[in-house]
Amino acid sequence: MTKRVKVVTARKPRTRLSARASSGERGQSLGLVLQHYEAQDHDAVARTGLSSAGMRAGAIVRGMRRSAGFPQAELARRVGVSQERISEIERGGGPQGPTFELLERIASACGMVLMPMERERAAALQEDAAATAASTQDTY
Numbered sequence: 001m002t003k004r005v006k007v008v009t010a011r012k013p014r015t016r017l018s019a020r021a022s023s024g025e026r027g028q029s030l031g032l033v034l035q036h037y038e039a040q041d042h043d044a045v046a047r048t049g050l051s052s053a054g055m056r057a058g059a060i061v062r063g064m065r066r067s068a069g070f071p072q073a074e075l076a077r078r079v080g081v082s083q084e085r086i087s088e089i090e091r092g093g094g095p096q097g098p099t100f101e102l103l104e105r106i107a108s109a110c111g112m113v114l115m116p117m118e119r120e121r122a123a124a125l126q127e128d129a130a131a132t133a134a135s136t137q138d139t140y
Helices: 030-040 044-048 052-068 072-079 083-091 100-109 119-135
Strands: none
Touching: 052 072, 052 083, 052 100, 052 119, 072 083, 072 100
8 A cells, every 4th residue: 555645845944863873974885785795695685685786876876867857757757667667776676786778778868978987986986976975865
């Protein structure tokens, strides 16, 4: 059963509360945690349906979509997939994440191009993106 929620603009912003058990700046992205878990337990992906690659791809897709200013439904329409598939990709669902061909189509729909780069440069950019995402997460 699906529940519907009406979202309205608040008259005044809510006060952001700190979590009692926070990792502060010591936390790691879920993708990195999963990568460590996968190295320890090779069957983890099959059991959980999540993978570090899928989580990283999801973060990339979400970033491209938000940069383009598209809701999931609009991106899905432009790419030719369902909104549910875009949501699944952004959540990191599936054992391997999206195919490279689908990532290219998503990038193109967002007015971007995927460019291969050296691992060290890619890792640095990923860390910067994760830090930016963590500092700008929506609160409800």
